[in-house]
Amino acid sequence: MFDNLKEKLGSFRKDAEEAAEENVEEVDEDELEEADVEELEAESESAAGEDDATTPDAPDTTGEPVDEPEGDLEAETAAPDETTAGAEPETDEPEPASTSAATETADAAETAGAASTDDPSAAEPEPEAESEPDSEPETETESEADEEESSGLDLKGIIKRGSEADEQTDETEDEPAADVEPADGAESELEAETAAGAETASAETADAVEADALEDEEEDADAEADADEESSSTGFGTKARSLVKGKFVIEEEDLEAPLHELEMALLSSDVEMGVTDEILDNLRDELIGETRSFTTSTGDVIEEALRDAIYDVISVGQFDFDERIAAAEKPVTIVFTGVNGVGKTTSIAKLSRYFEERGYSTVMANGDTYRAGANEQIEQHAEALGTKLITHEQGGDPAAVLYDGVEYAEANDIDVVLGDTAGRLHTNEGLMDQLEKIDRVVGPDMTLFVDEAVAGQDAVNRAREFNEAAEIDGAILTKADADSNGGAAISIAHVTGKPILFLGVGQGYDDLEPFDPEEMVDRLLEDDE
Template identity: 70%
Template structure:
């Protein structure tokens, strides 16, 4: 999952390591290194020398940088002598450009890419780091924090919210046609059942031919109750009936399907507004395909602007190499990704973990 983006992030790390390599100044020791080997200081001596060098004022002429805008040659030499490394603007210029192109090619939204670049630059530029912490580790730490900053926006504990809420909890699903809303409802019903929560499905997609049959097939396979009306009925009334059924039968969660729509479909958006008024759902979840990339990001923003969502589910994440939607949706909407669909089976749904995703992108298992 997201293998293409993993490779591009790895390339950025390698580029910075190559560009930021610090060469030992000639005057630091004998060419053959014998004098350095004979007088090699202990770790404690190195630490003391490092602290003393840090307190010593820098010369005001020659290579020293009076304005302090960029590390001078003197600073670089001192950094090496005291076991530290300095990252300069020139070290990052080309790798950051390549990283920006890589992010955009991976369908990461422009403002999200800019946020990541700014964060990496702020973390690394002009920083003096102990050489015992490699440049690669420094790059990985900067990328980790920058990615987590955008991916984890708005994140909350979904199961805890279900556990603590008054029952029944009503969740409405929305999005465009054909992205897997109905299948995601079935998967979430099974996910809830595995954790001890009962659920009922309510088919608020009353306009699409065959919608009742599609969700009824899932309900039969999972042995769940389905509330539905005839085609052309009022979606708000269907989901309201689902809530009443749940209240009468001590069901924990109502999962309400809705018709696929574009944010520009005024009549369908009006239906969502009516559902909000009549049912007052606890959560509205936006569903789209991870493989849709930038289109999914744009639609998430548009749906959130038109009818506020509480979170998102990205389907087909297992087939997505770019990862742009997974990185961008939360930052663009301010609302978290809650689940990833990862296959065709009812168990193929994964609670979204931003930290786990970042570690995976940076080379973890």
């Protein structure tokens, strides 16, 4: 069923996937890891040298230098970004009277501000920070500021390469600390600095301040150990790698060729022109222009878009047939329209079986009083199924036959009346008059249009015209088992605004499938391997 269409959709998927693949900017995980390690090692080296020189003094220094760098750095960090929450609470604390603690706090906050935003403006404070330490006598402040800035910059660089800054800022906490493995009291500072690459600078800085304030080597060692633990458990690189695998943007020109191919394929599969356009528009809307980061594959993205595009057109007007029947007042009268030979009578017989299996009793009424042999044909089905049949002589009034059918149902407590009609061309005025009269006399609860899937575009056109002449409630598409194109199945709901309710999938009475748009899409997109 629908094999040609499946194949064509499959080849669009392949082409579109290839086009998307060409646009994938992969984040090489190994590269990311190496770069990460190198940069942080470089930082740790320079930091270690400077820290060796400065940290011993840190506890001894008074508060003088604290105010200046603090205030300046805070001002800077506040400027590029408002994410200085980490700095603020710390500056409120009076304990870290030591220079290192205070400057660390400010520095960490600064780097937090810079690195956490990952926007171009975050780079601005760098030159300022460089100039500040120059004006300050404190070597600590300078070195820290420098280190931290460079640390912030490096992290930013990595974050940019990894893309999706939003996700990463939540994740980038401690990795640098893990790579650096500081060996002395500077560790806590370094950790605070590098940790500032994420938004969690406040927690880190708090650790640093605490360590310094205690001025206790053992405490420092503990702090280091704690920091080491943290860094090894939530490393920046690890998080980035787990989140970011790549990204891609599909531009219009990338999809041009595959979409053109698809358009040709759909039209040659008898998908109606307007429906084809709708599918292509849906695909464009879904696929073009958006930057996507993904953790699965381009194939999944394409498949999802194709699935949605097709589902949108085939699910138009869908309703639950069984529910509607259950809710309707009995007897429910269903009239079947459509042209000759498409399987109307067979579908009536199949539905009789369908209803009986669900506990409803049925009566058939042969409104096809036009064609010779019509009574005999439907009689065979009625006999085979054990269903009551109402007929009139050939040439009688179809509306009168259906009326009798309803009367019989009411008198005998029958649930469903299934009324056949003459299969004349939809352009035949007599037929349309007939349907109008049936409408007036019987007032059917449902009018179902029956056509064969194999008729393709013709079936679609007839559905449109029948619906315009005598409004239908839904369609039955027969001979789907023999149709490889699927164009009618894809198009009828969109063209008429009324759903396909059943597919005829063979000549047997049980060869009737309720039409489920989701199943239909699954069927069209399933892999046959």
